[in-house]
Every structure is written in C-alpha cells, then in structure tokens.
Amino acid sequence: MNARVRPLWVLLGVLVLVQICYPLTHGEVRAGFTVTTVVLGYLLSVAHAWRSRGARAAGALVATATLGGFAVEAVGVATGFPFGTYDYSGQLGPKLVGVPLIIPLAWTWMAWPAWLAALRLARSRPARVALAAAGLAAWDLFLDPQMVAEGYWVWDSPTPALPGVPGIPVGNYLGWLGFALLLMAVLAAAAGPAANRPGTADAPMITLWLWTYASSVLAHAVFLGLPWSALWGGLVMGAVVVPLALRLPRRPA
Incomplete structure (x- = not known):
C-alpha cells in the first residue's frame, strides 16, 4: 500500500x-455523529488533496468549497438565494451569520x-466540471x-417538492447544481x-464516493x-456513480 x-x-x-x-442512535447523540462524520470527511478530503496533489490543490479546495461554501450559505440564509428561504436549527453546533460552521466543511468533504x-x-475540462457538479448536486437528494427529517434545517416555503420528498423545494436542488458548477469550474482552474x-x-477517495452512494441508498x-x-438519490446520483464503478479495473480471478 502506498x-x-x-x-x-x-x-x-x-x-x-x-x-x-x-442510524442506531437518536437525538443529541445522532447530531454528534453527524458533526463527527462531517469533520472526518473534511479532514480526509483536504488531507488527500494535499498528499496526492500538493499544497496548491488543497488550498484551492479549501478556498472554493470551504470558503465558497460558507459564502453561498451565508447569502442563502440572509436572502433566500440560491436555495430558497431556510433556517438552521442549533443542533449542529456554533453558527456564524446564521450558518453552522460545520456546513461548509460538508461541501468540501464531498466536492473533492x-x-x-x-x-x-470524462476527458475535457467542461465535461469534468459538469459531471462533478452533477454528482455533488445529486448527493443532496440524500x-x-x-437532515430535514432530523430537524437540522427547515424551509419557509418547501413547495413545489419532489414526489415523496416533502419539506424541500425543487429550487434548492437547482441552487445546488448552480453553485456546484461554479465551485467545480473554479476548482479546476485554481x-x-x-x-x-x-x-x-x-x-x-473513489472508495469514499462509492461508499457514500451505496450506504445512502x-x-x-x-x-x-x-x-x-x-429512490431519487439512487437514480440521479447513480447516473454518475454506476458508470464509474463499471470502469474500475477488475482483479484477475
């Protein structure tokens, strides 16, 4: 092993x-596991970017996903753009301008x-940006x-929503896709x-990506x-994850 x-x-x-x-816990314990998962995922992604691609890549990841993620969330909480009007509860730890500090770490964790x-x-940069953005936005279907079911955040106007998934406006997913496209384009350049x-x-990281999909379903x-x-996450995120799984090299029998 390397x-x-x-x-x-x-x-x-x-x-x-x-x-x-x-899933074996409830209440504050479950919230604690949520925060711990995000912190571990953040450390994993940033550390991998640093160790595998160097300081420039790690710095670009933090600048685009962590700082950029915080900025878009702060704008979102204050104005309702681009995700809709929503508020965070206090269950995910300390907040700054209404945004739990753990939230931009989650953007970073899965962006990488x-x-x-x-x-x-994909071979071309535009295609890679589009696929990466689609994969990141599709993760939000899980x-x-x-998180809404746990009461960690809530929308003021959660309609129209996807069939079977109340409480989350469709516009939120479009906001995710729009910001993900911007994030990936800047990350690719920087x-x-x-x-x-x-x-x-x-x-x-490829194992993390496949695990996230399979375990979420x-x-x-x-x-x-x-x-x-x-179902929604399995279908939409699967459109990006399954082709990757099929391309992975197979060990000889």
Whole structure:
C-alpha cells in the first residue's frame, strides 16, 4: 500500500464506522455523529488533496468549497438565494451569520471525491466540471431529506417538492447544481495541472464516493424510513456513480 495514502485508509475506516453507528442512535447523540462524520470527511478530503496533489490543490479546495461554501450559505440564509428561504436549527453546533460552521466543511468533504470521480469519466475540462457538479448536486437528494427529517434545517416555503420528498423545494436542488458548477469550474482552474488528471493514490477517495452512494441508498431505504429519497438519490446520483464503478479495473480471478 502506498505510504502516502495508508493513513487516509485508516481515516476512511473510522468515518465508515461512525456512519454505521448513525442510524442506531437518536437525538443529541445522532447530531454528534453527524458533526463527527462531517469533520472526518473534511479532514480526509483536504488531507488527500494535499498528499496526492500538493499544497496548491488543497488550498484551492479549501478556498472554493470551504470558503465558497460558507459564502453561498451565508447569502442563502440572509436572502433566500440560491436555495430558497431556510433556517438552521442549533443542533449542529456554533453558527456564524446564521450558518453552522460545520456546513461548509460538508461541501468540501464531498466536492473533492466528486471531482476525482469526474476525472475518470470524462476527458475535457467542461465535461469534468459538469459531471462533478452533477454528482455533488445529486448527493443532496440524500442529504437534504435526511437532515430535514432530523430537524437540522427547515424551509419557509418547501413547495413545489419532489414526489415523496416533502419539506424541500425543487429550487434548492437547482441552487445546488448552480453553485456546484461554479465551485467545480473554479476548482479546476485554481487547483493546478496535477488536480486535473487522475492520480495513482486516489483509491481512498473513489472508495469514499462509492461508499457514500451505496450506504445512502441502503440507509434511506432500510434504516431511516426515507424510501423516496433512496429512490431519487439512487437514480440521479447513480447516473454518475454506476458508470464509474463499471470502469474500475477488475482483479484477475
């Protein structure tokens, strides 16, 4: 195993264990697992960007996804653009200008594996930006229904909504896609040449991407009582994830 990524596999293993514990808990304990998962995911993505692509890529990731994510959330809470009018509860830790500090970490956590996955599915930069943005936005088909069900945030006007997924306006998903396109375009330009080609040390992040998809479908369908978000997320995110899974090299029998 590559020495650069060995600690990242350990961190990924801890993250997976925390996520497995999530549906087995309730209330404040579950909220604590949510925060812990996001922090671990953030550390994993930023550390991987640094170790596999260097300081420039890691810095670009933090600037676009962490700082950019905080900025768009702050604008969203204050104005209702681009996600609709919504408010965060106090269950996810301290807030700044109405935004829990954990939220921009979540943008960063999933932006990096979405980008690395797109590198393996397309050759041109525009196609990669589009695929990465689509994958990141599709993840929200799992994230928002789960978090709204827990009461971590709420929309003032949650209609029109997707069939079977009340409480979240369709415009929110369009806002996610729009910001994800901007995020990925800037990340591709700012992260440098090394971040614009697949790497030999990307296996932990590709595994994270595949695990996120498969575990989200399973959790929503079986453990969280959210079958419709399992269906929507499974179909839409699957359109990006399944082709990647089919392209992975197979070990000889």
